[in-house]
Amino acid sequence: MAVTSENGRRTRIQQENRERILKAALDMFSRSGYRGTTLDQIAAAAGMSKPNMLYYFRTKQELYQTVLQETLDDWLTPFAKLDPQGDPASELGAYISAKLAHARINPKASRLFANEILQGAPLLEDTLKGPLKDLVETKSKAIRTWIADGKMAPVDPLHLIYMIWASTQHYADFETQMDALEGTEPGTRDKRFEGAERTLFTVLFNGLKPR
Amino acid sequence: MAVTSENGRRTRIQQENRERILKAALDMFSRSGYRGTTLDQIAAAAGMSKPNMLYYFRTKQELYQTVLQETLDDWLTPFAKLDPQGDPASELGAYISAKLAHARINPKASRLFANEILQGAPLLEDTLKGPLKDLVETKSKAIRTWIADGKMAPVDPLHLIYMIWASTQHYADFETQMDALEGTEPGTRDKRFEGAERTLFTVLFNGLKPR
DNA sequence: GACAAAGTTGACCATTTGATCAAGATTAAA
DNA sequence: TTTAATCTTGATCAAATGGTCAACTTTGTC
Numbered sequence: 072m073a074v075t076s077e078n079g080r081r082t083r084i085q086q087e088n089r090e091r092i093l094k095a096a097l098d099m100f101s102r103s104g105y106r107g108t109t110l111d112q113i114a115a116a117a118g119m120s121k122p123n124m125l126y127y128f129r130t131k132q133e134l135y136q137t138v139l140q141e142t143l144d145d146w147l148t149p150f151a152k153l154d155p156q157g158d159p160a161s162e163l164g165a166y167i168s169a170k171l172a173h174a175r176i177n178p179k180a181s182r183l184f185a186n187e188i189l190q191g192a193p194l195l196e197d198t199l200k201g202p203l204k205d206l207v208e209t210k211s212k213a214i215r216t217w218i219a220d221g222k223m224a225p226v227d228p229l230h231l232i233y234m235i236w237a238s239t240q241h242y243a244d245f246e247t248q249m250d251a252l253e254g255t256e257p258g259t260r261d262k263r264f265e266g267a268e269r270t271l272f273t274v275l276f277n278g279l280k281p282r
Numbered sequence: 283m284a285v286t287s288e289n290g291r292r293t294r295i296q297q298e299n300r301e302r303i304l305k306a307a308l309d310m311f312s313r314s315g316y317r318g319t320t321l322d323q324i325a326a327a328a329g330m331s332k333p334n335m336l337y338y339f340r341t342k343q344e345l346y347q348t349v350l351q352e353t354l355d356d357w358l359t360p361f362a363k364l365d366p367q368g369d370p371a372s373e374l375g376a377y378i379s380a381k382l383a384h385a386r387i388n389p390k391a392s393r394l395f396a397n398e399i400l401q402g403a404p405l406l407e408d409t410l411k412g413p414l415k416d417l418v419e420t421k422s423k424a425i426r427t428w429i430a431d432g433k434m435a436p437v438d439p440l441h442l443i444y445m446i447w448a449s450t451q452h453y454a455d456f457e458t459q460m461d462a463l464e465g466t467e468p469g470t471r472d473k474r475f476e477g478a479e480r481t482l483f484t485v486l487f488n489g490l491k492p493r
Numbered sequence: 494g495a496c497a498a499a500g501t502t503g504a505c506c507a508t509t510t511g512a513t514c515a516a517g518a519t520t521a522a523a
Numbered sequence: 524t525t526t527a528a529t530c531t532t533g534a535t536c537a538a539a540t541g542g543t544c545a546a547c548t549t550t551g552t553c
Contacts, residue, residue, distance in 0.1 A: 110511060131510095144494090189396060280488065295500065295549095342540095
């Protein structure tokens with residue numbers, strides 16, 4: 072018997088437990104990767120027995136894919152909002168801010184995603200080659216238009232996008248390294264994100280000014 | 283009996299086999315991480331039996347640490363070469379080129395490193411908090427001097443360093459994503475690295491011009 | 494060529510881990 | 524309160540995996 076009835080409705084308990092499990096799974100998978108995480112760990116973190124957890128997600132794969140899919144949606148949203156009608160400074164600025172906010176608020180999602188890409192993205196291939204690719208092409212076109220209109224310096228849109236992704240996600244994915252370099256006194260993390268935004272704005276805006 | 287004699291000298295066979303094992307280990311660990319890689323896989327990739335491999339590296343940990351340490355040295359070298367006496371454009375330019383070259387030629391080393399940081403860098407903590415931290419502080423000082431001398435725009439050195447690390451390493455760590463977005467026809471990869479260098483130079487140099 | 498050291502591996506072991514199952518406990522609708 | 528569906532878990536299993544060992548082969552030195 073499936074855990075959700077045919078009509079797809081979920082009981083109160085299902086709702087709560089699925090949520091607890093997915094949260095625990097994100098915690099563990101984002102830190103240790105798929106193979107590095109055990110079902111026992113997730114079950115313990117979710118505060119229930121392993122068989123009970125497997126009552127909600129039948130296999131480790133299914134659990135992992137569910138977590139991954141949910142984080143991926145978060146990841147795509149801000150990029151889709153980039154508006155070709157706006158001007159580059161405010162649009163790219165808003166995008167950078169959104170990406171940094173995501174790295175600050177939900178670093179685990181970013182790490183899970185990074186982990187998956189590092190392993191060769193076996194489960195992400197379809198999304199990357201489909202929806203993401205389409206999105207990238209659309210946004211690249213917008214950037215090219217901005218350039219043609221003399222609103223920003225001529226740079227390859229693709230590499231500009233990579234640069235923004237890289238230097239924002241870095242604050243989530245490499246947080247361990249930054250903590251080691253800067254220490255972890257309270258407040259350090261917030262200051263870091265402020266500094267990141269200031270520096271990215273300075274470099275990118277001056278760097279992309281039309282000339 | 284240890285695999286290397288007390289005098290630390292290695293036989294011809296030891297030399298060759300260690301090298302083969304380390305290469306195979308880097309291949310596997312960089313793709314699948316520590317937990318995701320099995321000794322059987324590494325032994326097979328190295329073309330020898332598992333017990334024989336364990337004759338050269340007594341445990342999986344020891345093998346992993348050896349690989350990690352070797353890649354780490356590569357990672358640190360170009361950064362150490364950044365010369366405060368030079369001018370920012372040529373020094374940072376050379377550094378960016380070196381980092382991109384490293385990402386192009388040895389992406390596996392970069393991925394192994396990224397993997398380790400993502401997992402919380404349990405084995406790298408000492409290096410990060412010691413040698414790397416010292417290096418970062420030294421180079422930050424150099425950048426601050428450049429700024430004080432009016433040779434470049436005022437930006438937080440730490441975040442500038444992060445930005446350079448992020449946007450160069452990205453070309454190794456997220457290669458899978460880029461391949462999915464751009465396809466994998468022959469030549470694509472080389473063109474990508476050219477475009478990366480061009481774009482990074484444009485954005486960073488214009489972005490960091492003194493004003 | 495003799496022989497000690499170095500190198501090699503099939504067979505095996507103990508532990509970990511994803512998954513199953515039967516049996517019991519809880520929940521909610523009537 | 525009854526009862527069927529839902530929820531929960533201890534016990535258990537089979538496969539995978541890190542590591543050991545004894546026996547055998549190869550290498551290099553005299």
